[in-house]
Amino acid sequence: MAKATSQFSELIYSALDGNLDGLPRERDDAVHDSLIRFFRTLSASDQRAFAASVSEALSHIPPYLENAKKFVTLLFVAQIAKSGGSRAIIRKMLSDGVLEAFVADQVVLKTHLIVTAAKYGLDQWLIDFIFRSSQHSRDVEYKLNCLRVLSWALDSSCADFLAVLVPAITEDSAKMLARTLEVCMKRLGCRSFLRWLHQYSDAIAMAAPVEIDILKSSLLTSAQRLLSGDIYAKLISIELLAEKRAIGADEIANVASLPPLVDEKELEMLLMRIRRSAFNPWSLIPKQDVMARVFHHPEGPVLVCGRTRAPLSRQKQAPIIARLDRSLTMSLNERPDTNRRLPSA
């Protein structure tokens, strides 16, 4: 084993100096590509020895600016060729702020360290570190990396991080934000993001209205790409479209009939928010009774997302219909599915 480790060390140091002889190469490969390709051809015991050599290199190469490029390579390799030694060294570097100020080949070492540390697993220390280190940062790229990394924890910390992310959001970062959110929502499911919207977005919007709008647009873009696989993506989409007054009554009726697929309290909250944000005429309907209901108008069927305790009298229907938002009115030629099972009173 010891012999193998020293052989691998020699090979790694040599590759870091640009000599890739003896390593498998594909066109356009970076140094870490070749090293990892080589690692993947090894037996399990040799892989352990190789990973130990990576750890040794991480601890022995002085953390100076002139070695920043070597650390970029080594950290990429350490993400695949893992060892307990590398995990400890990387965390130490992170907590000591070593490499923090360096950038090499457009890779920010501070970000690289966070991502690499997280690839060894997220625990409370690392999650706290990520929140702490981001709290006062305006670096949106760093924060987007943190957002993605936190999704690996498979809990609510990723959604919770949105509050930390928001102040750094800019128009330029909107596309990458949407891409990152899609990755996170795909991994975690969309429920925690809907819950976050309900619990925190209004308060944050007071302080950062522009940023929260960009975040919502990105959430909407991402949710719409996940519609087929996640019912909560549909709910996020409906809520954010409603804010833009861009949904029809049929869609709301669909949502209103979703229980028991989704939590009823969450659904009620969603419907309440939709009503509040998009459809003023709903103010005529008692807040506690916001659910779906079909009723008929002499000129044709009209679907209203709201349930009243008792059928509305014709006299009361008339002003509601007159003032209904266009998006709440289905085509007069199209009969709604009155057989759809709507939530009972």
Place this chain on the structure above:
Amino acid sequence: MNDSEVRSMLAQLLAGSVTDEQVDLLFAHIDGRRLALCLCIDMSNNRIDKLVVAKLIGTIKANLGSASRQFAAALDSIPDGHALRCIRPEYGISEGYVRVVAISSFINFYMRQYVYNSQDPVDIAEVKRIYFSDSLDGQPLGDIKRCWSGKFGIVWVFRDSYFLGLREKESEHLADILNDALGLGYKSSPHLPIELAVVRYPPNFPIPAAQPTTFDADWDTEDGFYMSIKSRENWGKTCSCTGSREGCEERVHRELAGGLSDEFIGVYVGRTNGLTPDADSVLKEGFRRLKDNN
């Protein structure tokens, strides 16, 4: 045609500017033989400057390893060497161009600030998901703001219609076919796979592009598959790695310094299963092209 005829032709074209020994060094390795063929084809078509070639070959030494890699290093060290690449470009074609990229290379070039690992299957799957779609509509790539380039500040492209035609006929093995027909030569194996995607350019995109020459090819990486061809309406032609497929028309254009716009779209191609290259078939094709040249 054979090596000795190529050797004589090269010596004649360079007319005493280099020594016989230096020319001989090229023929010690298959990449050098391929390089000699390309040089002959391009010089006899006046596409590259004989004086520059003589200067580059003049740097090759017996004890410094592969002649083609020495040639690459010498080419790389020429001041303003980029002026030798993508020469005589012309404005485009009405259809769009297409660039093939390995997702791992895309990560290394364009995802630096987001620290994706080009060898981590999870990261590759994420990048594939967010930048490349299975449908031809693709994903808009307007947020690629880093200079759109390849090695040496040039980008290799081919016709969108070629890609579309191939995709329709050969959708199942598209990645393998492109890997072979375009001379990409990824040797990937099931446990070391390479995933390919394309970036489709907008039609009528105003970018001048040129027929590639020897100076555009990468002579630093061994086992390449580039082969020059006589002038043909400013299009080059790729060389199949296995010799079993027809090459396709190719061009090079200079880098796009400001990155891409949303009119450029990413489409996923598939996973290559590797190939068994036949370097001799590339040489045979080279001999054919040189013969056609004369």
